[in-house]
Amino acid sequence: MMRQVELVERVKRYDPSADEALLNRAYIYAMVAHGSQKRASGDPFVAHPLEVAAILTDLRLDAATIIAAVLHDTIEDTGATLDEINRIFGPEIGSLVDGLTKLKKLDLVSKQAAQGENFRKLLLAIAADLRVLLVKLADRLHNMRTLAFMPPEKRRRIAEETLDIYAPLAGRMGIQEIRDELEDLAFRTLKPEAHETITKRLSDLTHRSEGLTGEIETSLKAKLAAGGIDARVSGRQKRPYSIWRKMERKSVAFEQLSDVFGFRIVVDGIGECYQALGIVHTAWPMVPGRFKDYISTPKQNDYRSLHTTVIGPQSQRVELQIRTPEMEEIAEYGIAAHALYKDGKTDPSHLGSESRAYQWLRRTVDLLAEGDSPEEFLEHTKLELFHDQVFCFTPKGRLIALPRGATAIDFAYAVHTNVGNSAVGAKINGRMAPLFNELQNGDEVEIVRADGQMPPPAWESLVATGKARAAIRRATRASVRRQYAGLGRQILERAFQRAGKAFSDDKLKGALPRLARTSIDDVLSAVGRGEMFSGDVVRGVYPDYKDERRGGGEARDEARSSRGGVNGGGPAPHAIPIRGIDPDLPIRFAPNGGAVPGDRIVGILTRGEGVTIYPIQSQALAAFDNDPESWIDVRWDIEPGEERRFPSRLALQSINEPGSLAQIAQVIADHDGNIENVSMKRRTEDFTEVTIDLSVFDLKHLNAIVSELRAKPAVNRVERVLA
Numbered sequence: 089m090m091r092q093v094e095l096v097e098r099v100k101r102y103d104p105s106a107d108e109a110l111l112n113r114a115y116i117y118a119m120v121a122h123g124s125q126k127r128a129s130g131d132p133f134v135a136h137p138l139e140v141a142a143i144l145t146d147l148r149l150d151a152a153t154i155i156a157a158v159l160h161d162t163i164e165d166t167g168a169t170l171d172e173i174n175r176i177f178g179p180e181i182g183s184l185v186d187g188l189t190k191l192k193k194l195d196l197v198s199k200q201a202a203q204g205e206n207f208r209k210l211l212l213a214i215a216a217d218l219r220v221l222l223v224k225l226a227d228r229l230h231n232m233r234t235l236a237f238m239p240p241e242k243r244r245r246i247a248e249e250t251l252d253i254y255a256p257l258a259g260r261m262g263i264q265e266i267r268d269e270l271e272d273l274a275f276r277t278l279k280p281e282a283h284e285t286i287t288k289r290l291s292d293l294t295h296r297s298e299g300l301t302g303e304i305e306t307s308l309k310a311k312l313a314a315g316g317i318d319a320r321v322s323g324r325q326k327r328p329y330s331i332w333r334k335m336e337r338k339s340v341a342f343e344q345l346s347d348v349f350g351f352r353i354v355v356d357g358i359g360e361c362y363q364a365l366g367i368v369h370t371a372w373p374m375v376p377g378r379f380k381d382y383i384s385t386p387k388q389n390d391y392r393s394l395h396t397t398v399i400g401p402q403s404q405r406v407e408l409q410i411r412t413p414e415m416e417e418i419a420e421y422g423i424a425a426h427a428l429y430k431d432g433k434t435d436p437s438h439l440g441s442e443s444r445a446y447q448w449l450r451r452t453v454d455l456l457a458e459g460d461s462p463e464e465f466l467e468h469t470k471l472e473l474f475h476d477q478v479f480c481f482t483p484k485g486r487l488i489a490l491p492r493g494a495t496a497i498d499f500a501y502a503v504h505t506n507v508g509n510s511a512v513g514a515k516i517n518g519r520m521a522p523l524f525n526e527l528q529n530g531d532e533v534e535i536v537r538a539d540g541q542m543p544p545p546a547w548e549s550l551v552a553t554g555k556a557r558a559a560i561r562r563a564t565r566a567s568v569r570r571q572y573a574g575l576g577r578q579i580l581e582r583a584f585q586r587a588g589k590a591f592s593d594d595k596l597k598g599a600l601p602r603l604a605r606t607s608i609d610d611v612l613s614a615v616g617r618g619e620m621f622s623g624d625v626v627r628g629v630y631p632d633y634k635d636e637r638r639g640g641g642e643a644r645d646e647a648r649s650s651r652g653g654v655n656g657g658g659p660a661p662h663a664i665p666i667r668g669i670d671p672d673l674p675i676r677f678a679p680n681g682g683a684v685p686g687d688r689i690v691g692i693l694t695r696g697e698g699v700t701i702y703p704i705q706s707q708a709l710a711a712f713d714n715d716p717e718s719w720i721d722v723r724w725d726i727e728p729g730e731e732r733r734f735p736s737r738l739a740l741q742s743i744n745e746p747g748s749l750a751q752i753a754q755v756i757a758d759h760d761g762n763i764e765n766v767s768m769k770r771r772t773e774d775f776t777e778v779t780i781d782l783s784v785f786d787l788k789h790l791n792a793i794v795s796e797l798r799a800k801p802a803v804n805r806v807e808r809v810l811a
């Protein structure tokens with residue numbers, strides 16, 4: 089546990105003017121307040137706030153922040169009161185401790201609505217004084233480091249919250265060091281096996297490539313020295329979590345990620361950065377498209393550096409970051425670096441208020457005032473945490489901020505839901521452009537509208553904002569309902585005509601109680617959807633009506649109505665959970681690599697066979713390109729958490745060595761996947777092609793298996809096979 093003198097020493101080292109007496113009082117105060125309390129690890133509780141304070145002294149934060157860290161758990165967990173802390177330590181420290189106490193009560197992984205609301209509170213608290221966030225992050229970091237002592241369920245929740253909220257927030261504030269450690273600790277908790285596999289392979293790799301790393305480093309230093317540049321060159325450590333994320337996101341194998349060497353070059357000034365870049369590019373060929381100048385255009389979190397990739401002395405790819413010591417500080421400590429004591433002029437309570445990271449926070453907090461629902465706000469903000477933004481303008485100059493990757497459709501919905509729903513085209517910077525074009529910073533976007541339009545359901549996959557997605561879903565539901573109602577009306581008109589009975593809305597209205605429906609529309613769309621049968625409606629309106637005819641459609645209606653019943657209401661569920669298809673049609677999945685929930689799907693109607701469901705990326709669909717009538721818009725009809733399995737197929741290339749197949753089977757078994765069939769073909773002495781038919785719950789489940797297979801040393805390549 090950190091001793092009292094050590095705490096004072098640590099602060100005095102970077103801030104000689106710090107109030108020593110107050111630091112001492114805080115130490116004693118926390119010590120007395122926490123008394124004999126213990127942590128789950130068995131350590132005295134007070135060790136925790138002291139460790140948190142120690143982490144913050146590494147960031148060289150002002151004494152008020154350090155003291156607030158020492159006191160951060162006192163009000164919640166001990167007899168201490170805010171009044172007392174205000175009295176002893178003054179209002180500045182008091183309000184920091186108060187902010188931290190309020191944050192303690194927030195549960196950010198609870199139900200969606202509460203989560204959104206809590207996230208809103210979190211952002212409000214940290215926007216009031218960024219130092220609250222810094223203490224909170226250090227608090228979380230220490231808790232993550234000591235997570236092993238918690239019960240497993242709690243461990244998971246804390247790790248998820250860390251990965252969802254705190255790590256991205258640290259990243260957004262540019263505090264790379266803390267973000268990296270939080271991510272890796274959470275990754276280790278959530279996927280211990282994947283973490284272990286990757287860590288082990290990384291250390292093998294470091295071992296094997298030691299010679300080469302040294303060679304590149306020496307060579308870099310020599311070239312720079314010859315060019316008159318005084319530089320510090322160091323190899324960059326790869327982190328397990330970032331490797332894992334790339335494997336997941338880019339679907340590449342470990343090997344493809346690992347033959348890249350990373351180095352950092354630190355030079356004295358900005359001029360030297362560009363000189364060093366010139367020297368490197370002269371010595372080795374650069375890889376096109378990889379050069380980024382974050383010095384002239386810094387990232388949103390204030391990160392600055394030159395990035396480039398070159399082909400090194402032994403034809404390997406070498407990634408370089410070139411920066412000054414100041415940029416290095418910002419890269420590691422982000423917004424906290426703005427508070428570093430240099431000339432004593434920094435006002436810590438306005439910490440980083442000039443920086444872009446801080447401006448982002450302010451903007452986000454301003455958005456809170458617009459009164460979105462908490463869920464929407466959460467989705468919106470989470471997206472923003474992960475992506476940088478693009479800023480676009482309406483023709484009248486109104487600024488619309490969107491997450492990167494947003495399209496003109498997102499833009500339209502951001503302006504107004506009605507604008508989105510009636511959009512038919514866009515003018516981007518004065519020229520007509522497709523609505524699904526990705527927007528760039530500074531684009532001026534004019535949405536072309538037409539009345540009576542409805543957004544096509546396919547738009548849902550073309551948007552990046554939660555607002556647009558929700559609006560499209562709503563509009564689609566409404567329009568599908570209208571279509572079904574129209575169809576239902578046609579069916580009923582014909583049915584009544586056949587029965588020789590008059591059909592009108594008034595008559596239908598009178599029969600609503602008997603039909604157990606609340607509105608005419610409800611009846612019409614139920615009939616259109618196949619949930620209710622025309623014969624039942626005729627009998628509902630004319631209870632005395634008897635259908636004398638036998639055979640044909642009506643007979644079938646009778647047969648079904650005995651199952652569904654007039655008041656039975658519910659649809660007869662398909663054996664295959666797909667919506668959008670007449671329940672009478674036979675339906676099946678395309679064999680050999682079919683769709684699983686989460687895939688975007690399409691139905692193909694063929695005469696005599698019914699409907700076959702394909703994943704939208706399926707090659708087989710090309711055969712129906714010229715036959716648009718056979719394409720049916722379908723959707724999954726499955727509840728989250730429904731434990732149904734669906735067949736899918738993977739093709740693997742595995743290395744011929746004892747135990748390879750066992751490793752593969754183990755991964756699938758560990759993930760609760762069912763192997764239905766395995767076939768193998770030995771291609772060469774070294775490799776075997778393996779085809780695995782397995783059944784999974786959904787796409788996420790399948791992807792988790794694929795990612796983990798990719799991490800296995802015995803597996804060279806994994807692809808999903810689509811019908």
Ligand code: MN
Pocket residue numbers: 136160161227
């Ligand atoms: Mn704490």
